[in-house]
Amino acid sequence: MxxxxxxxxxxxxxxxxxxxxxxxxxxxxxxxxxxxxxxxxxxPRHICDAACRYMLEGKTRYTPTNGIPELRRAIAKKLREENRIPAVPEDVIVTPGAKMAVFAAIQALLDEGDEMVLIGPSWVSYEPCIKFAGGRPVWADVDQDFMPMDLPEAITERTKAILVNSPCNPTGAVFGHEVMKEIRDIAIDHDIYVVSDEVYEKIIYGHEHISIASLPDMADRTITINGFSKSYAMTGWRLGYLTGPRDMLKWISRLLSHSVSHPTTFVQWAGIAALEGPQxxxxxxxxxxxxxxxxxxxxxxxxxxxxxxxxxxxxxxxxxxxxxxxxxxxxxxxxxxxxxxxxxxxxxxxxxxxxxxxxxxxxxxxxxxxxxxxxxxxx
Known part of the structure; x- marks a missing residue:
């Protein structure tokens, strides 16, 4: 049934x-x-201490769907200073984990029959999210170092977006300036979106992390997704976030309002401690x-x-x-x-x-x- x-x-x-x-x-x-x-x-202990303190202070009630204003301000500041993405608090939605951000963004983007390009081998949940939206995943080939090759060949008239995950699960590949510029050029030439999952951005070795939304003309066509699970060892806390074009964010917010409502309240306050505390x-x-x-x-x-x-x-x-x-x-x-x-x-x-x-x-x-x-x- x-x-x-x-x-x-x-x-x-x-x-x-x-x-x-x-x-x-x-x-x-x-x-x-x-x-x-x-x-x-x-x-980290200071994050746990913050969660306990805020819980005891009564930070246990409903919050706005998009998250508490204090955390949205902290995330926007982080995006501007670390990722060079021109975000303001109104451009940030806080989610119960980055996985929910991925799911919501894909549901908001795709219509029945739309295609989304996966570079890859790619994380196991991307394809189901695309299929659940009625879309079709299209796989772009990679070389032996897991860098995309012949990416333009994966683009068709039905392509709605390219999904970028750098550093990558499962390969550990990190995309440099040349690769990101190629993806940018393709997105602009074909007038399509990019969904950039950057949840592993701080776990990187001898490379520079590049947010594709920081490249010229990409902020208005990129949905950037991140979270606290990997960088701060907060997997069970379920705290993520996204930013992107406002005309897309309002629909993502509507989806969340009818599903998960918002992340756990005192966990959101602990997220501020993670971002603003010692690293x-x-x-x-x-x-x-x-x-x-x-x-x-x-x-x-x-x-x-x-x-x-x-x-x-x-x-x-x-x-x-x-x-x-x-x-x-x-x-x-x-x-x-x-x-x-x-x-x-x-x-x-x-x-x-x-x-x-x-x-x-x-x-x-x-x-x-x-x-x-x-x-x-x-x-």
């Missing part, structure tokens, strides 16, 4: 793998979970992720597994085509080595030869996982 639209949406592969890893752990198996997309750090924990987490990345890259390459060096996020997308492909190798890792990873096929066409490995776990567990892989491959 379920609607055809909902029945067409597949279960999230990353959530399924994580649930399976937790189930096996509960049964007594020592599963090393390299599938989860969640920082393994605690939320030492963000830098410390990023440096730790970088150290883990280097251990994992060196270890995989020593096992004969090719992988591009991720420029950001905390994922790696190694090529396991010579080991049976992503689905086969992921299943083998779970059964024989008790390691959970995500098959690359979950991230769209072109991912079948890969697996996604998350290094959001300790150096010790990463080293142990490499040892288990070596034993399995040598057995």
């Amino acid at each position: 379920v609607s055809k639209r909902l029945a067409s949406i597949e279960e999230s592969a990353t959530m399924r793998i994580s649930s399976e890893a937790k189930r096996l752990n509960s049964e007594g198996f020592d599963i090393i979970d390299l599938g989860v997309g969640e920082p393994d750090f605690d939320t 030492d924990d963000v830098r410390r987490m990023t440096e730790e992720f970088r150290a883990r990345r280097d251990i994992l890259v060196d270890g995989l390459r020593s096992l004969g597994i090719r992988c591009a060096l991720p420029g950001g996020a905390f994922y790696m997308f190694p090529d396991v085509s010579h080991l049976g492909g992503g689905d086969v190798f992921a299943e083998r890792l779970l059964k024989e080595a008790k390691i959970a990873v995500t098959p690359g096929s979950a991230f769209g066409p072109g991912g079948e030869d890969y697996i996604r490995i998350s290094y959001a776990t300790s150096r010790e567990r990463i080293k142990e996982a490499l040892e288990r892989m070596e034993s399995m491959l040598n057995s």
Whole structure:
């Protein structure tokens, strides 16, 4: 009896793998979970303290759909100073997580039959969001370093938008000025929108993060999405935000008003503490992720597994085509080595030869996982 639209949406592969890893752990198996997309750090103490304080102060009632004015001001200031996006508080909508921002933006943009270009392998939830809106995902090819190639060939008369995710989940790729300029030129030439998911912007190694909305003539055709989950280890807090053209924001706000209403009130106040408080924990987490990345890259390459060096996020997308492909190798890792990873096929066409490995776990567990892989491959 379920609607055809909902029945067409597949279960999230990353959530399924994580649930399976937790189930096996509960049964007594020592599963090393390299599938989860969640920082393994605690939320910084000053953010937790702020949430407790504001809760006790009575910040527990309804707020405006678009978020409390104080947080919208803090986000707009951050967007202007860090991202060079000319945002004012009225241009900001606060959401219950960046995922809801992605969903709402895509629903507001697409009509039945509209196309949205995914560069990629891309995050597992983009395609279902497009399909739920009645749209059609079109996949643009990438090279061996996961940079877009022949992107204009993906554009048709039905194209409504391009989705940009840099740093990228699942590949860790970071798009530089040349790539962003190409996307900008395509968007302007074809009069289409860009949806830019920048939730991993602070987890970046030796690269500059570029917000495409900061490029000339792009602020009025870009919906920029971000959140607190990854940078501040606030996954369970569910706090995200977006900014973009006002004629689009009013419809996104209407959708949110009839669905989620607004994010948790005291969590919004804690978001101000995250943005305006000390950033030492963000830098410390990023440096730790970088150290883990280097251990994992060196270890995989020593096992004969090719992988591009991720420029950001905390994922790696190694090529396991010579080991049976992503689905086969992921299943083998779970059964024989008790390691959970995500098959690359979950991230769209072109991912079948890969697996996604998350290094959001300790150096010790990463080293142990490499040892288990070596034993399995040598057995």
